[in-house]
Amino acid sequence: MRIALFTETFLPKVDGIVTRLRHTVDHLQRNGDQVLIFCPEGGLTEYKGAQVHGLSWRPLPWYPELKMAFPRPEIGEVLEKFQPDIVHVANPAILGLGGIYYAKTLNIPLVASYHTHLPKYLQYYGLGMLEPVLWEMLKRAHNQADLNLCTSMAMVSELRSHGIERVDLWQRGVDTELFDPELASKEMRSRLSQGHPESPLLLYVGRLGAEKEIDRIKPVLEAIPQARLALVGDGPHRLALEAHFADTPTHFVGYLHGVELASAFASADAFIFPSRTETLGLVLLEAMAAGCPVVAAGTGGIIDIVTDGVNSYLFDPMDAQGAIAATVRLLENGEQREILRRNARAEAERWGWDAATRQLRQYYQGIMGRQLLAA
Numbered sequence: 001m002r003i004a005l006f007t008e009t010f011l012p013k014v015d016g017i018v019t020r021l022r023h024t025v026d027h028l029q030r031n032g033d034q035v036l037i038f039c040p041e042g043g044l045t046e047y048k049g050a051q052v053h054g055l056s057w058r059p060l061p062w063y064p065e066l067k068m069a070f071p072r073p074e075i076g077e078v079l080e081k082f083q084p085d086i087v088h089v090a091n092p093a094i095l096g097l098g099g100i101y102y103a104k105t106l107n108i109p110l111v112a113s114y115h116t117h118l119p120k121y122l123q124y125y126g127l128g129m130l131e132p133v134l135w136e137m138l139k140r141a142h143n144q145a146d147l148n149l150c151t152s153m154a155m156v157s158e159l160r161s162h163g164i165e166r167v168d169l170w171q172r173g174v175d176t177e178l179f180d181p182e183l184a185s186k187e188m189r190s191r192l193s194q195g196h197p198e199s200p201l202l203l204y205v206g207r208l209g210a211e212k213e214i215d216r217i218k219p220v221l222e223a224i225p226q227a228r229l230a231l232v233g234d235g236p237h238r239l240a241l242e243a244h245f246a247d248t249p250t251h252f253v254g255y256l257h258g259v260e261l262a263s264a265f266a267s268a269d270a271f272i273f274p275s276r277t278e279t280l281g282l283v284l285l286e287a288m289a290a291g292c293p294v295v296a297a298g299t300g301g302i303i304d305i306v307t308d309g310v311n312s313y314l315f316d317p318m319d320a321q322g323a324i325a326a327t328v329r330l331l332e333n334g335e336q337r338e339i340l341r342r343n344a345r346a347e348a349e350r351w352g353w354d355a356a357t358r359q360l361r362q363y364y365q366g367i368m369g370r371q372l373l374a375a
Contacts, residue, residue: 001028001033001034001085001086001361001364001365001368002033002034002036002082002083002084002085002086003028003033003034003035003036003084003085003086003087003088003364004035004036004038004079004082004084004086004087004088004099004108005021005025005035005036005037005038005088005089005090006038006039006087006088006089006090006092006095006096006098006099007021007037007038007039007089007090007091007095007096008039008040008066008067008068008069008090008091008093008094008095008096009039009040009066009067009091010022010037010039010040010042010044010052011042011044011047012042012043012044013042013065013067014233014255014257015206015207016115016206016280016281016282016283017090017091017115017116019282020115020151020173020282021090022047022048023173023175023353023356023357024353024356024357024360025037025047025048025050026048026353027353027354027357028050028357028360028361029048029049029050030048031357031361033361034050035050035051036050036051036053036078036079036082036084037050037051037052037053038053038055038075038078038095038098038099039052039053039054039055039069039095040054040055040057040067040068040069040095041054041055041056041057041069042054051082053075053078054069055069055070055071055072055075055095056069056070057069057070064236065207065234065235065236068094068095069094069095070094070095070098071094071095071097071098071099071101072098075098075099075102076102076105076106079102079106079108080106084108085108085109085364085368086108086109086110086111086364086367086368087099087100087102087103087108087109087110087111088110088111088112088113088364089103089110089111089112089113089145090112090113090115091113091114091115091116091118092112092138092141092142093118096112096141097141100112100141100144100145103144104144109146109364109367109368109371110144110145110146110147111145111146111147111148111149111363111364111367112141112142112144112145112147112148112149113148113149113150113151113170114138114142114148114149114150114151114155114159114279115151115279115280116279117155117158117277117278117279117300118134118138119131119134119135119138120211120276120277121209121211121277122134124209124210124211124277125210125211135162138162138164139162139163139164142159142164142165143163143164143165143166145166146166146367146370146371147166147168147363147367148164148165148166148167148168149167149168149169149170149360149363150167150168150169150170150279151169151170151171151172151279151280151282151301152169152172152279152280152300152301152304152305153169153304154279154299154300154301154303154304155279155280155300155301156168156169168363170356170359170360170363171351171355171356171359172280172282172285172304172305172351172356173285173351173352173353173355173356173357174282174285174286174288174289174348174351174352174353175286175289175353176289176348176349176351176352178258178259178262179262179265179266179286179287179289179290179348180262180266180289180290180291181266181290181291181341181345182266183259183262183263183265183266183267183290184263184266184267184291185263185266185267188260188263188264188266188267189201189267189268191253192228192230192251192253192264192267192268193228193230193249193251194228194249194251196228196249199226199227199228199249200224200226200227200228200269200270200331201227201228201230201267201268201269201270202217202220202221202227202228202229202230202268202269202270202271202272202327203229203230203232203264203265203268203270203271203272203287203292204217204229204230204231204232204233204271204272204273205232205233205256205261205264205265205271205283205286205287206232206233206273206275206283207233207234207235208231208233208234208235208236208237208238208241209235209236209237210236210237210240211275211277212235212237212274212275212277213274213275213276214231214237214241214274215241215244216274216323217229217272217274217323218244218245218248219320219323219324220272220323220324220327221245221248221249221250222248223324223327223328224324224327224328224331227249227327227331228249228250228251229245229248229249229250229251229272230250230251230253230264230268231245231250231251231252231253232253232254232255232256232261232264233253233254233255234254234255238252261286262286262290265286265287265289265290265291265292266290266291266292268287268292269292269293269330269331269337270292270293270294270295270327270330270331271283271284271287271292271293271294271295271296272294272295272296272323272327273294273295273296273297273302274296274297274317274323275296275297276297276299276300276317277300278299278300278301278302279300279301280301280302280304280305281296281300281301281302281305284296284302284305284306284312285305285348285351286348287344288305288311288312288344288345288347288348289344289345289348289349290345291341291342291344291345292341292344293311293312293313293330293337293340293341293344294306294311294312294313294344295312295313295314295315295323295326295327295330296312296313296314296315297314297315297317297323298314298315298316298317299317302314305347307347310340310343311340311343311344311346311347312340312344313326313327313329313330313340314326
């Protein structure tokens with residue numbers, strides 16, 4: 001198959017969407033498919049054998065890490081030359097609208113996928129009144145597609161409830177070879193805890209954005225004074241978070257990649273994740289693959305991954321004491337924590353990227369087959 005992939009974000013950006021897309025591209029190319037990627041310019045012209053066509057961009061005003069790349073006529077020319085069998089638009093917002101337009105104009109089967117819960121993000125940036133407008137825009141864009149994919153059943157239900165049609169589940173995936181409990185190390189634990197490896201170590205990995213609600217971890221630290229927190233990642237909310245956590249044993253680590261990141265997961269006692277806006281929470285799967293139990297808000301796509309008390313702990317995000325109680329419960333019982341570690345790893349082992357990509361190819365082939373029958 002020849003697949004044209006449109007995405008609003010790609011390498012060198014680091015986030016859950018990019019992680020899923022780069023693994024998907026890698027496995028498609030390995031399978032003999034050819035992928036052409038349209039994305040904001042980032043210096044790449046090729047990834048794992050796939051051609052990368054970067055377009056000029058501007059930063060999103062209230063979130064400079066996010067790049068706005070606008071559709072250009074050259075997209076049509078490149079598509080005509082590539083002759084794709086299918087167009088896949090990830091998170092159609094700006095560039096993705098160009099993918100939708102050219103797919104419909106050139107009569108190419110169209111798949112769209114939903115990865116970022118943008119309507120819920122608005123309230124964290126003082127734009128909550130625009131949520132109904134954004135849902136209407138998303139409905140109009142997604143309903144152009146022959147199939148809409150979500151990465152959790154919670155998001156499948158959410159999109160359907162807002163009038164988005166032809167919605168199905170794209171199963172989760174995680175790199176269980178990279179993220180491995182065996183990568184736990186005293187050196188990494190000492191680095192994350194700033195020289196206090198004997199202290200309980202809480203970990204957060206991800207974007208430092210207001211919508212991640214990282215500030216809600218502070219009461220947990222205050223309730224467990226011997227614990228230390230490592231925040232791995234960066235983002236527009238970092239300065240505010242540094243001020244918020246200034247009087248706590250919190251280490252702003254910055255970005256980690258590859259084996260270092262996997263070692264950070266494996267070396268922590270708990271991965272704490274208060275976000276209520278997750279469509280899946282891929283980073284939770286990475287933590288679990290590394291044998292790090294999760295303490296997470298029981299909402300959105302997270303409940304597809306975490307079975308409370310079996311492989312990690314969930315808490316009610318509306319309960320101010322919920323995260324504290326769940327974290328204390330995890331840290332106080334070493335025997336139970338080891339059981340959770342093993343169960344977390346076992347759950348992650350069920351979800352390899354190869355299986356997720358095979359499922360995606362089946363979706364592609366089904367849509368292409370229906371179009372041939374209709375013709």
